[in-house]
Amino acid sequence: MKKANILIVEDESIVAQEIKMCLENMGHAVASMAKRGEEAIIKAEEDLPDIVLMDIQLKGQMDGIEAADIIQSRLGVPVIFLTAYHDDERLERAKFTRPYGYVLKPFQERDLKITIEMALYAAEMEAWRKRAEEKLREQEKFQGVLEMAGAVCHELNQPLQSVSGFSELLFMDMETSDPNYESVKKIKSGIERIGGLTRKIMKITRYRSKSYLNKNKIIDIERASRYQEGGPL
Amino acid sequence: MDEKRILVVDDEPHIRDMYSLAFSKAGYGFQKAESAEEALDILKKERYWVMFLDLNLPGMNGVDLCRRICKAYPMTISYAVTGYASLFDLNECREAGFDDYFIKPTSLADMVAAAEHAFMKLERWKQR
Numbered sequence: 001m002k003k004a005n006i007l008i009v010e011d012e013s014i015v016a017q018e019i020k021m022c023l024e025n026m027g028h029a030v031a032s033m034a035k036r037g038e039e040a041i042i043k044a045e046e047d048l049p050d051i052v053l054m055d056i057q058l059k060g061q062m063d064g065i066e067a068a069d070i071i072q073s074r075l076g077v078p079v080i081f082l083t084a085y086h087d088d089e090r091l092e093r094a095k096f097t098r099p100y101g102y103v104l105k106p107f108q109e110r111d112l113k114i115t116i117e118m119a120l121y122a123a124e125m126e127a128w129r130k131r132a133e134e135k136l137r138e139q140e141k142f143q144g145v146l147e148m149a150g151a152v153c154h155e156l157n158q159p160l161q162s163v164s165g166f167s168e169l170l171f172m173d174m175e176t177s178d179p180n181y182e183s184v185k186k187i188k189s190g191i192e193r194i195g196g197l198t199r200k201i202m203k204i205t206r207y208r209s210k211s212y213l214n215k216n217k218i219i220d221i222e223r224a225s226r227y228q229e230g231g232p233l
Numbered sequence: 234m235d236e237k238r239i240l241v242v243d244d245e246p247h248i249r250d251m252y253s254l255a256f257s258k259a260g261y262g263f264q265k266a267e268s269a270e271e272a273l274d275i276l277k278k279e280r281y282w283v284m285f286l287d288l289n290l291p292g293m294n295g296v297d298l299c300r301r302i303c304k305a306y307p308m309t310i311s312y313a314v315t316g317y318a319s320l321f322d323l324n325e326c327r328e329a330g331f332d333d334y335f336i337k338p339t340s341l342a343d344m345v346a347a348a349e350h351a352f353m354k355l356e357r358w359k360q361r
Contacts, residue, residue, distance in 0.1 A: 157316030158245055161337040165251040168341045172258070195338040202336070 004050040037062030150205030153198035238262035240281035269293035303330030
């Protein structure tokens with residue numbers, strides 16, 4: 001069993017102490033305790049616990065459902081409700097915060113133990129899924145950048161071929177004594193460098209590209225810029 | 234094969250002009266077409282043995298054009314020229330019948346050398 005760091009949110013001190021003992025018996029650690037919703041959010045931010053055990057009826061303006069919603073959405077810390085209430089209205093509100101469990105008081109230690117264990121596993125899986133998604137997004141972004149670079153090179157190669165060819169023709173006919181010889185030589189070597197660069201970029205982007213809008217295999221710069229300006233693809 | 238004539242297919246007028254200058258300067262007869270369809274029309278009237286085909290053409294692409302030409306005239310030596318290397322795979326080009334593959338921007342000297350080599354090869358075949 002994984003040892004978890006838990007935040008207890010409970011407005012009754014005696015009940016909070018009972019829960020704390022119970023959790024420590026299970027081998028978990030209690031990171032901190034809070035009595036109000038606002039306090040719970042601050043403690044969760046400070047301690048970043050593995051799980052929050054949240055009572056619904058709390059002292060103060062904010063109830064446990066509201067606090068749970070903020071803690072889960074802002075900090076991504078999983079919340080388990082531990083409450084005596086199970087009326088439809090509360091259940092309906094609690095459901096929307098997507099809790100990792102809902103345990104009714106008075107609770108059986110075994111039920112709480114199982115719920116915590118399930119929640120820890122689900123949270124771990126969720127974190128893994130998020131990391132995998134993030135990685136995939138990064139890869140897609142990187143692939144998009146590479147393909148864009150490749151598309152730019154493809155578009156450049158057409159005019160580059162004509163500039164490079166004509167400069168080669170000019171150079172072919174030129175005597176070394178020609179006053180323009182050195183200038184044309186420099187133009188030619190500059191074009192060769194650009195050609196080398198586009199070739200290098202195309203080499204790293206040469207893999208099967210994905211189908212984009214309108215099933216284009218490659219980014220069409222002309223068409224993409226028209227689309228960007230609000231025109232049709 | 235009295236005159237060494239080359240057919241170039243490319244949809245960019247500047248590039249066609251440039252090839253025309255380079256190949257004429259090297260002593261070759263030269264014909265240009267701006268599409269695969271135009272090239273096929275020309276081939277109905279005149280025979281060309283050496284060709285440089287751009288791959289990304291409007292209408293029929295250069296790979297399909299090469300397939301058509303090689304089927305009708307198997308002794309043709311054709312070279313692919315493309316700025317879109319990732320769209321047209323070398324394997325596919327070889328399978329279509331291309332002898333070699335140039336990625337734009339390519340040097341004219343290399344293309345003239347390829348033409349020279351092609352005519353030498355044809356000369357050898359002729360003597361068999």
